[in-house]
Amino acid sequence: MDTQGTTFAPATQVITTPQTGNIYINAQPWSLTLSDNLRATFVFDREGRPVSCFLNGCNYRFGLSGLVLMKVSRPGVLKLRRLLADDESAHLRASVREHVTRIADGIAEAVPQEVRAWLEQILAWDEARARADRERFLRIYRPISIVPPDQYRALVLQVTEGCSWNRCSFCSFYRDRRFRIKTAAALREHIHQVKEFLGRGISMRRTIFLGDANALIVPQPRLRELFAVIREEFPGGEEGPSPDLYAFLDIFGAVQKSCQQYAELRDQGLRRVYIGLESGDEAVFRLLNKPGTPQQGVETVAQLKAVGLQVGIILLAGAGGADLSRRHVARSLAALSAMELDGGDLVYISPLITPDDSDYTRRARTLGLAPLSTDELAAQLEELKTGARAATGGRPRVALYHIEEWLY
Numbered sequence: 336m337d338t339q340g341t342t343f344a345p346a347t348q349v350i351t352t353p354q355t356g357n358i359y360i361n362a363q364p365w366s367l368t369l370s371d372n373l374r375a376t377f378v379f380d381r382e383g384r385p386v387s388c389f390l391n392g393c394n395y396r397f398g399l400s401g402l403v404l405m406k407v408s409r410p411g412v413l414k415l416r417r418l419l420a421d422d423e424s425a426h427l428r429a430s431v432r433e434h435v436t437r438i439a440d441g442i443a444e445a446v447p448q449e450v451r452a453w454l455e456q457i458l459a460w461d462e463a464r465a466r467a468d469r470e471r472f473l474r475i476y477r478p479i480s481i482v483p484p485d486q487y488r489a490l491v492l493q494v495t496e497g498c499s500w501n502r503c504s505f506c507s508f509y510r511d512r513r514f515r516i517k518t519a520a521a522l523r524e525h526i527h528q529v530k531e532f533l534g535r536g537i538s539m540r541r542t543i544f545l546g547d548a549n550a551l552i553v554p555q556p557r558l559r560e561l562f563a564v565i566r567e568e569f570p571g572g573e574e575g576p577s578p579d580l581y582a583f584l585d586i587f588g589a590v591q592k593s594c595q596q597y598a599e600l601r602d603q604g605l606r607r608v609y610i611g612l613e614s615g616d617e618a619v620f621r622l623l624n625k626p627g628t629p630q631q632g633v634e635t636v637a638q639l640k641a642v643g644l645q646v647g648i649i650l651l652a653g654a655g656g657a658d659l660s661r662r663h664v665a666r667s668l669a670a671l672s673a674m675e676l677d678g679g680d681l682v683y684i685s686p687l688i689t690p691d692d693s694d695y696t697r698r699a700r701t702l703g704l705a706p707l708s709t710d711e712l713a714a715q716l717e718e719l720k721t722g723a724r725a726a727t728g729g730r731p732r733v734a735l736y737h738i739e740e741w742l743y
């Protein structure tokens with residue numbers, strides 16, 4: 336990343352004035368962090384968009400989509416995550432502006448010109464601009480339903496829209512759209528719009544994630560063209576994401592490609608493929624209506640790893656409920672063990688969240704399968720985490736994947 340021309344000290348600066356008390360400022364080439372007496376903290380990108388804040392004991396993340404996610408976790412209090420309603424988001428943005436206005440008024444004389452300019456840029460984001468930004472986002476992107484946790488700071492490019500299968504009983508991420516593959520020209524246009532929208536805020540984006548659910552299912556000749564467009568548009572070295580590419584792929588889609596094709600994608604920048612194995616047990620897998628089989632999942636991983644690609648494997652805690660719990664855990668861990676994962680790979684455990692009217696809940700009810708209680712789910716989550724570490728020799732990182740924590 337080009338940081339020439341920035342004169343910010345990388346370390347945190349503290350400015351104390353009678354009006355403001357202690358204000359902590361950390362200016363990085365890609366973000367500005369302000370802390371108001373260590374009681375409230377605000378992070379902004381290079382365009383002055385809010386990224387996150389800690390205010391009145393709550394954590395907030397601001398999505399490029401204009402949505403805001405609140406997270407509260409205090410000792411003894413259940414962790415709470417929820418998206419704010421429009422009026423709550425507007426109220427929060429107004430509070431952030433009030434804080435920054437007071438900070439900027441108090442410290443303007445004491446900070447370098449670059450920080451002063453950045454503060455002005457932040458204050459230029461009034462509510463009307465935030466709303467216009469949201470409208471603009473919605474013209475560029477279909478909802479970015481989910482990405483893996485290590486890709487939360489990725490630049491998402493919607494190479495495809497939706498899911499080519501879209502029929503898993505528990506997954507409603509892409510039910511609102513038909514599967515569509517962009518042409519090379521449409522992808523280039525999308526990238527130009529995304530770059531213009533993000534402006535210098537693109538410097539916060541570390542990698543490129545290819546949306547949506549299984550972008551790599553695209554037939555190889557088209558995928559080759561699409562990867563070439565991305566390489567041209569993101570040659571690396573400049574402000575913005577590295578040209579390393581990451582994507583989801585369902586098991587059925589994954590077995591359609593050969594080692595040679597994966598090797599070609601690796602040479603064109605693909606680094607890691609995320610696969611929702613969900614369960615190593617056939618009965619649970621069928622209940623989930625996943626495409627492919629767990630055994631094909633193991634074979635696919637061997638293929639991907641043989642050409643040097645990394646994998647991210649997702650398991651679904653709670654799938655199959657209480658009745659299938661033992662076999663779900665045992666066979667999922669056996670599948671992980673057979674995959675011979677190593678240091679660059681990842682294992683995620685996602686607690687199953689299904690509304691009452693989901694296909695999954697209906698199927699489970701018909702089969703008389705009782706869901707896990709909250710305590711049983713927490714216990715299975717721990718069992719899967721500990722078991723996954725043991726089954727993989729502690730090599731890959733094993734972490735929680737909470738779908739309600741995602742926001743783009």
Ligand SMILES: C[S@@+](CC[C@H](N)C(=O)[O-])C[C@H]1O[C@@H](n2cnc3c(N)ncnc32)[C@H](O)[C@@H]1O
Pocket residue numbers: 481498505506507508547548549583584585586609610611612613649650651685686687688689738
């Ligand atoms: C885009 S999806 C899966 C990627 C790819 N399409 C596949 O099927 O392998 C990402 C992950 O979100 C998780 N997920 C989807 N719906 C969920 C739900 N209702 N509750 C919990 N996790 C869910 C699943 O673990 C899933 O693998």
Ligand code: SF4
Pocket residue numbers: 498499500501502503506507508509548585611625626
């Ligand atoms: S889990 Fe994957 S394959 Fe299944 S519907 Fe969701 S995105 Fe599609």
